[in-house]
Amino acid sequence: MPRDHLKLQIIVILWGFTAVLGQLIDLSALGIVTYRTAIAAGCLLIWLRSRSKTSARQALVFIITGFVIGAHWITFFLAVKVANVSICMVGVATLSLWTALLEPLLIKERHLRPIDLIFGAIIVGGVAIIYRSELEYSHGFLIAILSAFLAATFSIFNSFHITKAHHLVITLYEMAGACLFALTFLLISEGKVPLPPRSLDWLWLIVLAVFCTVIAFSQYIELLKRLSVFTVNFANNLEPVYGILLAAFILQEHKNLNPGFYLGATIIVVTIAAYPIVRRRYTLTHP
Numbered sequence: 392m393p394r395d396h397l398k399l400q401i402i403v404i405l406w407g408f409t410a411v412l413g414q415l416i417d418l419s420a421l422g423i424v425t426y427r428t429a430i431a432a433g434c435l436l437i438w439l440r441s442r443s444k445t446s447a448r449q450a451l452v453f454i455i456t457g458f459v460i461g462a463h464w465i466t467f468f469l470a471v472k473v474a475n476v477s478i479c480m481v482g483v484a485t486l487s488l489w490t491a492l493l494e495p496l497l498i499k500e501r502h503l504r505p506i507d508l509i510f511g512a513i514i515v516g517g518v519a520i521i522y523r524s525e526l527e528y529s530h531g532f533l534i535a536i537l538s539a540f541l542a543a544t545f546s547i548f549n550s551f552h553i554t555k556a557h558h559l560v561i562t563l564y565e566m567a568g569a570c571l572f573a574l575t576f577l578l579i580s581e582g583k584v585p586l587p588p589r590s591l592d593w594l595w596l597i598v599l600a601v602f603c604t605v606i607a608f609s610q611y612i613e614l615l616k617r618l619s620v621f622t623v624n625f626a627n628n629l630e631p632v633y634g635i636l637l638a639a640f641i642l643q644e645h646k647n648l649n650p651g652f653y654l655g656a657t658i659i660v661v662t663i664a665a666y667p668i669v670r671r672r673y674t675l676t677h678p
Contacts, residue, residue, distance in 0.1 A: 457568020482535020524651020
């Protein structure tokens with residue numbers, strides 16, 4: 392179990408780096424997701440070869456889940472481009488809230504508790520503070536919150552998928568679905584697939600596809616065999632912390648944010664960190 396949690400933290404660090412990579416790569420959000428998923432799917436197909444086979448029905452289900460993943464990554468990188476890494480990361484921090492709200496709707500065994508609504512209201516307050524203090528980035532912030540909602544949705548879907556096939560097979564078909572989704576919208580909006588303008592962009596795309604996608608994403612799915620969706624998404628609360636720290640160190644973004652951002656971000660992060668502790672105690676007294 393400690394090994395699983397250590398692995399989970401490494402995954403979260405890699406995911407925290409994705410937003411910085413999105414800022415460094417000189418492509419649109421659709422372009423980044425198209426190349427990211429295409430390279431990832433290609434690597435997995437070469438690695439698995441004949442072992443990638445599954446039933447047509449399961450393949451279709453995984454591909455459709457990939458559409459949701461593609462939408463999540465497009466909105467994620469769009470938020471980075473429209474706003475910045477730090478704003479995007481705080482929006483993504485609402486992931487646990489969305490998971491707590493969506494699980495009772497999608498999983499029969501889970502029930503919505505009043506404590507979920509209370510903590511949700513507090514997080515909304517933190518979101519409102521950031522929104523009002525960073526009006527310049529408000530659109531990017533809302534896009535990031537939508538991205539968190541989509542992430543919670545496909546995380547719950549993957550908790551069902553993990554019993555159906557090997558985690559690398561699931562990742563392959565989901566990356567294929569995400570690529571198809573992103574490529575379709577890229578061709579509609581831009582009419583072609585643009586090439587990365589700089590050689591360095593290719594390096595960042597390979598890092599994004601191999602380390603942050605093939606390795607991190609497939610291992611995240613594998614962890615769902617033993618860890619709950621909420622546990623995994625709770626650990627993801629540290630993704631904004633890692634992302635903001637990396638953005639401050641690499642991109643110097645901390646110089647462009649006002650005190651309202653830090654107040655709202657602190658409320659969100661502290662609330663989410665306290666949530667599982669309070670929820671556990673509430674569950675013991677309100678079975």
